[in-house]
Amino acid sequence: MTGTTPKIRIRDLHKSFGAKKVLDGVSMDVAQGTSFVVIGGSGSGKSVLLRCILGLITPDSGVIEIDGENVLEAPEKRREKLRSEIGMLFQNAALFDSLTVWENVTFGLLALHKITRKNARNHAGTILAQVGLDPSVGDLYPSELSGGMQKRVGLARAIAAQPDILFFDEPTTGLDPIMGAVIDGLIVDCVKKLGSTAIAITHDMASAQRIGDEAAMLYKGKLIWQGAASSLMNSGNPYVDQFTHGRREGPISMELRR
Amino acid sequence: MDMVLDLVARLGRATLSLIRAAGALALFAASGLSHIVRPPFYGRVFLSTFLETGFFSLPVVALTALFSGGVIALQSYTGFAQYHAQSAIAGIVVLAVTRELGPVLAGLMVAGRVGAAMAAQIGTMRVTDQIDALTTLSTNPMKYLVAPRLLAGLIALPLLVLVADILGVAGGFTVAVVKLGFSAPAYITATLNSLKAIDVTVGLVKAALFGFLIALMGCYYGYNSKGGAEGVGSATTAAVVAASIMLLAFDYLLTDLFFSQ
Numbered sequence: 160m161t162g163t164t165p166k167i168r169i170r171d172l173h174k175s176f177g178a179k180k181v182l183d184g185v186s187m188d189v190a191q192g193t194s195f196v197v198i199g200g201s202g203s204g205k206s207v208l209l210r211c212i213l214g215l216i217t218p219d220s221g222v223i224e225i226d227g228e229n230v231l232e233a234p235e236k237r238r239e240k241l242r243s244e245i246g247m248l249f250q251n252a253a254l255f256d257s258l259t260v261w262e263n264v265t266f267g268l269l270a271l272h273k274i275t276r277k278n279a280r281n282h283a284g285t286i287l288a289q290v291g292l293d294p295s296v297g298d299l300y301p302s303e304l305s306g307g308m309q310k311r312v313g314l315a316r317a318i319a320a321q322p323d324i325l326f327f328d329e330p331t332t333g334l335d336p337i338m339g340a341v342i343d344g345l346i347v348d349c350v351k352k353l354g355s356t357a358i359a360i361t362h363d364m365a366s367a368q369r370i371g372d373e374a375a376m377l378y379k380g381k382l383i384w385q386g387a388a389s390s391l392m393n394s395g396n397p398y399v400d401q402f403t404h405g406r407r408e409g410p411i412s413m414e415l416r417r
Numbered sequence: 418m419d420m421v422l423d424l425v426a427r428l429g430r431a432t433l434s435l436i437r438a439a440g441a442l443a444l445f446a447a448s449g450l451s452h453i454v455r456p457p458f459y460g461r462v463f464l465s466t467f468l469e470t471g472f473f474s475l476p477v478v479a480l481t482a483l484f485s486g487g488v489i490a491l492q493s494y495t496g497f498a499q500y501h502a503q504s505a506i507a508g509i510v511v512l513a514v515t516r517e518l519g520p521v522l523a524g525l526m527v528a529g530r531v532g533a534a535m536a537a538q539i540g541t542m543r544v545t546d547q548i549d550a551l552t553t554l555s556t557n558p559m560k561y562l563v564a565p566r567l568l569a570g571l572i573a574l575p576l577l578v579l580v581a582d583i584l585g586v587a588g589g590f591t592v593a594v595v596k597l598g599f600s601a602p603a604y605i606t607a608t609l610n611s612l613k614a615i616d617v618t619v620g621l622v623k624a625a626l627f628g629f630l631i632a633l634m635g636c637y638y639g640y641n642s643k644g645g646a647e648g649v650g651s652a653t654t655a656a657v658v659a660a661s662i663m664l665l666a667f668d669y670l671l672t673d674l675f676f677s678q
Contacts, residue, residue: 215549239555247553253546257538267554316554 164227166191166324166356167212172221174207181207182218183380189373194350194357196371196388198364198402200411203377205360206250209326212358214242225324243271246322246355248346250329252313254301260287260312261297267320283315289352290315290345307338311345318349325350327359331366343369364403367391376402378411445563445637452557452564463565470531470628471573475580477530478523482581485518486510486588494597506599507607510589515616516676519581520574521668524627527574528634528660535566535635536656540642540649548640563640566632574628575621582617619675626671627664634660 165188174182181204189195199205210216212223214230223230225241233241246267254263261283268274274282284294290311301309310330317325330346331339343366350357359370367374371388376399384396391403401409493509539562542548551558586608593599634656642652 210549213549213553215552242553243555245553247550249546249550251545253550255542255547255550256545266556270555 165189165224166226167358168222168224168227169212170222170224172208172211172218172223174204174211174216174218180380182211182221185221185377185380185382187375187382187385189356189358191356192354193372194347194359194370194388196367196374197358197360197377197382198362198367198374198391198399199360199377200362200402204380205377206328208377209247209328209358209360213245213247213326214238243267243320244322245324245326246317246320247326248310248313248317248328248330250332252301252309254309254312254316256301258300259297260299260301260304263301263312264297264315264319266316271320273320283319286315286319287312289318289349291341307334307342310334310338310342314342314345314349318353321353323355325353325355325357327357327361327370329361329363330359330370331361331363336365339363339366340369346370362402364391441641442633442637445640446633448559449563449567449633449636452560453568455560457560459561459565462561463569466535466566466569467573469534470527470569470632471576474523474527474530474573474577477526478577478581479584481522481526482514482519482585483588485522486514486585486590487592489513489518489585490589490592490597494593503597503599504607506593506597507589507604508611510593511586511608511611512616514585514589515582515612515620516672517620517668519578519585520620520623520627521664523578523581523624524574524631524664525661527570527577527628528631528657528664531570532631532635532660533653533657535632536639536642536653537649539563539636539639540652543640543642544645544649558640563636566636567629570628570630570632571625572628574631575624578621578624582620615675619671623668623671626667630663630667631660634663 167189169185169187172182172185173180185208187195197205197208207216211218212230218231225244228241230238230241255266258266261280264283264286265274265279268282269276269279280297283297287294287296292308292311292315296304296308296312301312304312327346330342334342346357346359347370349355357370359367361367361370368388368391373385374388374391375382375385376396377383378398384394384399386394391399394400394403397410400406401411489510490506493506494503497503497505539548542562548558548562551561590601590604590608593604594601638652638656638659642648
C-alpha cells in the first residue's frame, strides 16, 4: 500500500429512495489522519452518505474503498471486520437506554471480546475520563443524563475501541453554543490522540471550522465544492457562501415541498 | 372497461403487496431462527426477556385461567342440568382448559402484555438509531434483539400454559365444589379420568407456537417501525393485532390437524 492511498475513497456513489435521488454521483477522498467535514442542508443526503460507508444502507451503485479495499464487494465477514474499525457518534447519541452508561461505553469492546465483563466497569471509567466525565457517571442510565452528557457518553462509546475511522453525525445539534464548543474540542482531542481519520457532517459553521481540516458541501446529492475548512466562510462559491452565511437570497432555493 | 381494469389493477397491487409482506415476514422469521442456533449467544438478553415473558406474566395469566375455569363450570352446569348431565362438568372443564382456553387465553394475554412491549421497545430503538448503533458496535441486531426474544417466547409460553392448565381446572373445581355443591373427591376423580396426555401435550405445542408468533410479531413490527412516536405506536398496535389473529388462525389449524378425524 502506498502512502498516497486515501483512507476512504468514494467514487460515483448513487442512492435513490423511490423517485428521490439522495446521492447522485458523490466522489471524495479522505486522506489518512485528516478530519473531513461535509456540510449541507437538511435532507441533502449527508446522513445517507455516512450510512452507506458504514454499511447500514446499500448504495445503488458506486465504489466505497477503505484502505484501498472495496467495502461493497467484500464478503460479509470482511465487511463486519472493516465496520468494526469505524466508530460512530450518532446525532442524538443513540445510547442504549436499557443499559447503564458503563455498559454502553464498553459495549463494542465486550462484543469484540477485547475486555472481560469483570474489567469493563473500570475500563469504562478510564474512557469516560477522556471525555471529561467522572467515572461515577458510569452507573447512571442514559435517561438520567443531560443532552451534553449523553453526547459525551456517545463519544466515549465511539472511541472506546480506538477505531481508525470516526464518524460524527451533527455532533453539536441540540446543544447550547458553549457545550457545542466543548464537544467539538473533545472531538478534536480524541481524533488527534487516536490519529484517526474523521468524517463529520454538520450544518453548524462554527463547529465545521473547529473540527475540520477539509470541507465539502453536498447539494442535491452532489459534492458541489471542496476545499480547506478554514476557507468555508470565503469560498468564492455562491452556493457555499449562501449556505455558510445563512442568506435567504441566492442560488439555493429552499424546497419547502417535496 | 376502464373501471374494470382499474379494479383488476388494484386487486393485483393488493395481492402483490400481501405476498411481499408475507415474504418479508418469512425471511425475518428464518433469519431470527437461524441466529438462535449460531453463536455468539446473548444469555443476558434472553434471561431478562424470559423473565419478563414468563415470570411477570404469571399473575395476569393465573387470574385469567382461574376465572375462565370457573366460568366454564358455571356455564356448563346451567346448560347440562336440564339434561341431568351435571356429572360431565369436570370432564368439560378439563377438556376446555387443556385443549383451548389455557393456550389461547394465555397467548392473548401475553400478546397484549409482552408482544406490545417488544414492539414498543424495539421500535423505539429503531427510531432513535439504537439499532444502527448496535451494528456499528460489531453486534448483529437480529442476533442481539430478535433471536433471544423468539427463544424466550418459544420456551416461556408452554410453561405459562402449564400453570394456566392447573389453575383453570382449579377454578372449575372451586366453583363446582363451593357454589354448585359437588363433592370434592368425586370431582377430582372425574377430572383425573378425563385428563388425557394428548390434550395437554397438544396444548403445550400450541403454546410454543403461539409464544413464537407473539415474539415474532413484536420483533417484526418493532424492527420495521419508522416515523417517531406515532410510528412506534402503530407498530405496537399492529404487533398485538397481528399476533392475536395469527394465534387464533393457527389455533384452528392445529386443532384441525390433531383432533379432527
